[in-house]
Amino acid sequence: MVNSRDVAIEAGVSQATVSRVLSGSQTVSEQTRARVLAAMAHTGYQPNYAARAMRTNRTRTIGVVVANILNPFYPALIAAASRELNRLDYRMILWESEFGGEQSATEAIAQRQVDGVLFTSATAESAPLAAAVGSGAPTALINRIVPNLPCDQVDSNNNATSFDIATYFAAAGHERVGLITADRRASTARLREDGFRAGVKASRLSMPATLVKNGDFTHEGGQRAFKALMATKGSAPTAVFCVNDLSALGAIDAAKSVGLRVPEDLWVVGYDDIDMASWESNSLTTARQPIESMVTLALETLLERIGDPALPFRHYQFATSMQVRQSTACEPFIHTTSSSPQPSILREWTA
Amino acid sequence: MVNSRDVAIEAGVSQATVSRVLSGSQTVSEQTRARVLAAMAHTGYQPNYAARAMRTNRTRTIGVVVANILNPFYPALIAAASRELNRLDYRMILWESEFGGEQSATEAIAQRQVDGVLFTSATAESAPLAAAVGSGAPTALINRIVPNLPCDQVDSNNNATSFDIATYFAAAGHERVGLITADRRASTARLREDGFRAGVKASRLSMPATLVKNGDFTHEGGQRAFKALMATKGSAPTAVFCVNDLSALGAIDAAKSVGLRVPEDLWVVGYDDIDMASWESNSLTTARQPIESMVTLALETLLERIGDPALPFRHYQFATSMQVRQSTACEPFIHTTSSSPQPSILREWTA
Numbered sequence: 001m002v003n004s005r006d007v008a009i010e011a012g013v014s015q016a017t018v019s020r021v022l023s024g025s026q027t028v029s030e031q032t033r034a035r036v037l038a039a040m041a042h043t044g045y046q047p048n049y050a051a052r053a054m055r056t057n058r059t060r061t062i063g064v065v066v067a068n069i070l071n072p073f074y075p076a077l078i079a080a081a082s083r084e085l086n087r088l089d090y091r092m093i094l095w096e097s098e099f100g101g102e103q104s105a106t107e108a109i110a111q112r113q114v115d116g117v118l119f120t121s122a123t124a125e126s127a128p129l130a131a132a133v134g135s136g137a138p139t140a141l142i143n144r145i146v147p148n149l150p151c152d153q154v155d156s157n158n159n160a161t162s163f164d165i166a167t168y169f170a171a172a173g174h175e176r177v178g179l180i181t182a183d184r185r186a187s188t189a190r191l192r193e194d195g196f197r198a199g200v201k202a203s204r205l206s207m208p209a210t211l212v213k214n215g216d217f218t219h220e221g222g223q224r225a226f227k228a229l230m231a232t233k234g235s236a237p238t239a240v241f242c243v244n245d246l247s248a249l250g251a252i253d254a255a256k257s258v259g260l261r262v263p264e265d266l267w268v269v270g271y272d273d274i275d276m277a278s279w280e281s282n283s284l285t286t287a288r289q290p291i292e293s294m295v296t297l298a299l300e301t302l303l304e305r306i307g308d309p310a311l312p313f314r315h316y317q318f319a320t321s322m323q324v325r326q327s328t329a330c331e332p333f334i335h336t337t338s339s340s341p342q343p344s345i346l347r348e349w350t351a
Numbered sequence: 352m353v354n355s356r357d358v359a360i361e362a363g364v365s366q367a368t369v370s371r372v373l374s375g376s377q378t379v380s381e382q383t384r385a386r387v388l389a390a391m392a393h394t395g396y397q398p399n400y401a402a403r404a405m406r407t408n409r410t411r412t413i414g415v416v417v418a419n420i421l422n423p424f425y426p427a428l429i430a431a432a433s434r435e436l437n438r439l440d441y442r443m444i445l446w447e448s449e450f451g452g453e454q455s456a457t458e459a460i461a462q463r464q465v466d467g468v469l470f471t472s473a474t475a476e477s478a479p480l481a482a483a484v485g486s487g488a489p490t491a492l493i494n495r496i497v498p499n500l501p502c503d504q505v506d507s508n509n510n511a512t513s514f515d516i517a518t519y520f521a522a523a524g525h526e527r528v529g530l531i532t533a534d535r536r537a538s539t540a541r542l543r544e545d546g547f548r549a550g551v552k553a554s555r556l557s558m559p560a561t562l563v564k565n566g567d568f569t570h571e572g573g574q575r576a577f578k579a580l581m582a583t584k585g586s587a588p589t590a591v592f593c594v595n596d597l598s599a600l601g602a603i604d605a606a607k608s609v610g611l612r613v614p615e616d617l618w619v620v621g622y623d624d625i626d627m628a629s630w631e632s633n634s635l636t637t638a639r640q641p642i643e644s645m646v647t648l649a650l651e652t653l654l655e656r657i658g659d660p661a662l663p664f665r666h667y668q669f670a671t672s673m674q675v676r677q678s679t680a681c682e683p684f685i686h687t688t689s690s691s692p693q694p695s696i697l698r699e700w701t702a
Contacts, residue, residue: 276570
């Protein structure tokens, strides 16, 4: 393998000069720099990655932390991040926090293996998140946010969208509705649940506590939650909002298995618009998160922060767009807040 | 931040001694080593990653190359790899070769950013695969293989399983069958297609060329392929084998949209057993690849090779197990080859 000594000989300069060119030092004349670069090209020299990372204190690698890659929402997010980082000539390290990746992520952040970290499913309790923010590593949250945490955050208007879903149920004549939610430590579950509850109240819908169950964001959990919800005393709901698509598809499976027809007997609405929500066999009405735009903005913000750590922190919020499909009878869906694809800056602050 | 100089002062040794301990040198006495390690623990020293990578020429990072993370088979594989690498105290870098990750992967391999590479969806034409094998980087293929390539390879018995699926159709009285395949550069498509064709011939089933279509391994492709297959002249098939689950689910959607009942009018069989194949709404009969065992063995083999590059190359093959569900009427499925969960070594060779 060609090393920097070979380059130095080829260029007729010292090895120290080659190092200065590699580190972008300003003390090398343009003429010498050109000679060294030509020698690198000619010898096929590849700067050693670890050596470059030591010199520049940059790895050009972004860590991405994901909670559960088995939920198809996250592969779509990762695919978008991978495409965008590649375009920007950055590498991606992926950690799965469900399967013990938390420790790896925490160490890698402390050891500066990455220039910045993107958290896709953060909660306030996350150890790698605390490590990242505590060590001052450039950090951005996407999808799930943690209020007041000193880092950049990007989400969708979970609360307003979920409020509108309750209004949509009421406008179509539903009176008794159900909710399949998830762990409230996830801002997505918390904000969607709170928004839907506020909409239920504003529209004077009936939703007793027995019609609110935890579906764990999973297909299996959605199935289990729907069964539990139907097993409670009192009349059944005629419309159910599930805080993500995967649990909504589980709820539909459970409903069909007890002979309910969707949407004739039961309306079901999800959140995310994962690929399979639009498959004919599922045809799920759902709130679409503009995931590609969200990823692009989150990474852009993260790279800006790597360049300038003193920038104020920003919380960007994107509007969703409702995809009305066969799991609800087609009624007009009215967004009460903007559904413009442009994000708004909700808040800007410094630590 | 604590550096190695602080550790040296705390331990009462030279900085060179601290470096020797970090690099695992044998020239340090056990007593001195213990003193340095205690000083590291006491000062909270974290060895710098880039510095360690330069010293040891090891990054403890494995690159994973995936073609299409939007096919749920790959997230399941990545989750298994993530869990296993974490257990072994390795990090994972993920490249998406669909979205331009090929260039990143090729560079990262050349620049020794990773100790080894696991390819999940290799084809003989892959540039990063050529870079990895050409540069002598430890390399393993999982799921898709490339015959005669000097690297370790792990797959399932694609050919035998697909042969058995044709036999299963024949035993149930089907006479005219169809095949939804994919790009033959992928060994999975090629071996499954060839195995199924051999089974069709052996069982004297009818499968004219018009009943073989390309479904691109995707839901949309499966849908399109099924529609094309039904649009051909002559009578329709009563059973279709799709070379993966995602295209099988697409074929089922297309069949239902033209009023066909599954399994009454049409049997459909897939390959992989992705999570959603077992959902009640899908209930797809499919060949289960033991993905966790395959990943564990592939990574074990890759780490062995990192330790000893001179080991002979091995091709391991796992048997599948058939999951008979509602997309076929329940008939006994007979595996003609072993369905033992233990892999067999198909071949062992040196370059």
